[in-house]
Amino acid sequence: MIEKVTCPGQRVPYGAQATGCPRATGFSLVELAIVLVIIGLLLGAAVIPLSSQMERNRRNETRQQIEDIVDALIGYAVINKHLPCPDFNGNGLDDDHCAGGPGRFYSGPLPGAALGVKTRDAWGRPLTYVVNGAFTATLQLSSSGTGSGRLGIAERPGCGSRRVADDVPAILLSTAKQRYPSRLERENVDHDNCFVTTGYSLRTGAEFDDLLGWVSRQILIDRLAASGQLP
Secondary structure (H helix, E strand, C coil), X not given: CCXXXXXXXXXXXXXXXXXXXXXXXXXXXXXXXXXXXXXXXXXXXXXXXXXHHHHHHHHHHHHHHHHHHHHHHHHHHHHHCCXXXXXXXXCCCCCHHHCCCCCCEEEEECCHHHHCCCCECCCCCECEEEEEHHHCCCCCCCCCCCHHHCEEEECCCCCCCCEEEEEECEEEEECCCCCCCCHHHHHHHCCCCEEECCCCECCCCCCECCEEEEECHHHHHHHHHHCCCCC
């Protein structure tokens, strides 16, 4: 018997009652849009914690790197009886022309080859090395900075109060992920003898993600005295 087509894919013999077209089983455009929005929200929620974890890992890696460099600087001083100068020549070595006495300090690239360390932080940015000129000459028990050569570290700009360390022989600075325009971070790049270290903050106007490390004068002198290197 001849059949008739009532719906796509459905054939009904003549004389038989059509039961109606079956309901489509695919998604509508609205349903697809809702699904895509949900997927986007889930992916966004996953990316943010991953980004935070990566940032945390980089900060921890850079902190450890700075600690290792501080140890390398002290070891260098024990062997050579002075701290190295920054790598002004770009050869990775101690540029010994920076011994300017206690009234000056020098800032520049870290002499990585002389110390046997990496010179870039976990973000791939070069570390800044700041050294008091008094400690780049032959070290003595009385070695100390004076005037603008006396490096200080505080929790606030200006180093007038809340000092963290004073008469610091050398400082290492990582500007970390971003260099913020806040007053706190400007203090670390304004080329004076005062530096700031404080808690990580993204608060508007008080952003701070710099990482600092420094050589303690007391530890440096004690290590040299213990090794018999002080006159």
